[in-house]
Amino acid sequence: MDWLRRIMAGRYGTDQLSIALLVVYAVLYLLAQILRLPVLAWIALVPFVLCFLRMFSRNTSKRYQENIVFLRYWNPVGAWFRRVNARLKDSRTHKYYKCPKCSATLRVPRGRGKISITCPVCKNEFIKKT
Ligand SMILES: [Zn+2]
Known part of the structure; x- marks a missing residue:
């Protein structure tokens, strides 16, 4: 070499x-x-x-x-x-949502039913089915 x-x-x-x-x-x-x-x-x-x-x-x-x-x-x-x-x-284990207030992308575990998601950026809370 x-x-x-x-x-x-x-x-x-x-x-x-x-x-x-x-x-x-x-x-x-x-x-x-x-x-x-x-x-x-x-x-x-x-x-x-x-x-x-x-x-x-x-x-x-x-x-x-x-x-x-x-x-x-x-x-x-x-x-x-x-x-x-x-x-x-990780599309099988997690779901992605956009915060309706600040449009940050949030990753939440799948299969937990209806959950309240709190945005870590703006602390906005919204309910989604996972
Ligand atoms: Zn947000």
Whole structure:
């Protein structure tokens, strides 16, 4: 592995944007295979090549700035995916309600019948069936 360390010395390496470019490549390539579009497979090479150019780049500050810009757009999307995934995971055991007063999301256990829910944010009380 010493040869790899020597090659990568002073180079940028991987970050979230590089991984995202690889995912875009994989999705485009799979679509090209499914839809039988060889042109799309060639277009898919663009993010693939970009990923490797970024990894081997010596201009690390520029690559770092690109990743910061990418994360500024990606973080809200990633947070949304994590929230939806968490909801799906415990949808059998918990139910989600929105507080009618402050619209905060509240998570309550399922199967408790009619219960009074107190919003922890605004202390508003409302009755729901769980
Ligand atoms: Zn509330």
